[in-house]
Amino acid sequence: MPRGFAACPLAPCTREETAMHDHRKLGRELDLFDTDPLMGAGLPYWLPDGAAVRHALEEYVRGAEVRAGYRHVYSPPLGKRELYEISGHWSHYREDMFPPMELGGEQVVLRPSLCPHHALIYRSRPHSYRELPLRMAELGGMYRAERSGVLGGLTRVRAIQLNDAHIFCTLEQAAAEARAALELIGEAYAALGIRPVRHRLSLPGPGGKYVADPALWERASALLVEVLDGAGIGYEEAEGEAAFYGPKIDVQIADPAGREATLSTVQIDFHQPERFDLHYIGADGAKHRPVMVHRSVIGSVERLVAHLIELYGGAFPAWLAPTQLVVLPVSEAELPAARGLVADCLDRGLRADLAEPYRGSLGARIREARLVPYQAVIGPREAAAGEVALRLRDGRRLDPRPAAEALSRIAAQVAAHRTDLWDEPAG
Structure with missing residues (x-):
């Protein structure tokens, strides 16, 4: 089993602790990810x-979205240049996109956004007001031509797997949908054990490439302020951090060194429904323009895993742990x-591993598996009785119990996405 470290306390880390928890170093030592020059900078690969x-x-996030009324789609990672000219990405975001590729007399581009x-x-498809809100979700790839100087580990990459969704709704539904997205983000953070450092209302700033429509910005910003105030969430305004097409709520996290990053977002967009001529048929039989609410619950998988590595030092909650239970027979x-x-x-x-006796003494195998949430020791008595003696990663030892009972308890903890290991005192 790979080496691991305890997570930083809530107090600021020392320089040595910060270096120890750097996900770029720790993620490789834990055999979570790596890179290769032949694949290229900013293009990490995932180990088992x-x-x-x-x-x-x-x-987890797909299940949470299904329960919240989302339906999932798949879309290709390429699109014609014309698509991004319509959306506004080509004129406002071209410097961060990969160059077009010539294909059959057309130019296609790796998408920078879903x-x-x-x-x-x-x-x-045609849509009626009766269908709205229509919540469309995808965990899909997008690609950004990040400069070499800003690339690092999993936090800044060129190929991104984004937990994304777009809600098409009426103007009257937009605030409620954005507020529900914030609640979904809060539920996910509780399951992950993440505490945001602040919420930011990201607004346009001087000199940026933003859609030139003051009324659009005013309407969208007012709705987001209504959402934050209605949820009782304090926030700070940040000029120059908006998307080119509209303002957004950014949920900020921090690494052990105190460096902030945006993980989750909620945006209200009047621009793209107009650009793509989206509409629905209202109760009056006429065409109406929907509002597009963008939201990402867990952000990019890469940035989230980088944060979790640094937060937990490899000792992930049981539902996230690469190996959830290791079985340790005392002898052959x-x-x-x-x-x-x-x-x-x-x-x-459950994700389980067998630590056979040839791998060393029982004590050595226990130490080797110290990052695994549950260790099931089986000696002669346990084997004869169909029992296991559980050791928890936090040092607790439980009395021998029937194996089926132990596994049912562990499976329940995992299914509930709990951050604690066991809810009863050790024997």
Whole structure:
């Protein structure tokens, strides 16, 4: 098992602690991700343990979105240059996009954002006011030509997997939908154990490339202020941080050194519905323009995992841990029982590993697995009785209990996305 470290306390870290928790170093030591010059800068790849964390995050957020009334789509990572000319990305964001590729006499571009594709998906079918709000979600790839000097680990990359969604709704529904998105973000942060450092109302600033429509900015900003005030959330205004097409609420996190980054966002957009000529049929039988609410609950998977590595030092909550339970037979004689327990774990959807005796003494194997949330020790007595003696990552030891009971408890903790390991005192 890879090495790991305890997470920083809430007090500011020392320089040594900050270096120890740098996800660029720790993520490689934990065998979560890595890079290769032949793949290119800003293009990390995920190792099996990192992929397991990523899959857990993706499954969590998709489930949360389905329960909140979202429907999921897939869209291609390429689009014609014309698409981004219509959306406004080409004129306002071209410097951060990859150059066009010539293909069959046309120019295609790696997308810098998912919203133009979702606008086209909405436009492909007629819609009635009775369908709204229509909540469309996707965990999809987007690509940005970040300069080499700003690339780093997972926090600034060129290929991004974004948890994105766009809600098409009436003007009267927009504030409620944005407020519900903020609530979904809060629920996700509770499951992840993340505490935002502040909420920011990001507004246009002087000299930026923004859509020139003062009325648009005023309407969207007023709605976002209404959302923040209605939710009782304090915020700070930040000029120059808006998207080119509208203001946004940014949920800010900080690394152990105190450096801030935006993880989650909520935006209200009047611009792209106009550009793509989106409409719905109202109760009066006439065409009306929908409002487009952009929101990302967990932001990019890359930036989120970077933050979680630094937050937990590799000791992830059980539902996120690459290996959730390690089975430790005391000797070769207990191997059949141990293998059966691992198979039972897999049947329950738990990620389990078998630490066989050839890997060292029981004490050495326990130390090797110190980042695993649950360690199930099986000695002669446990093997004979169909029991396990659980050791928790926090040092607690539980009395031997039936293996099926132990796995049911662990599976329940994982399914509930809890950040604690066990809710009863150790024996």
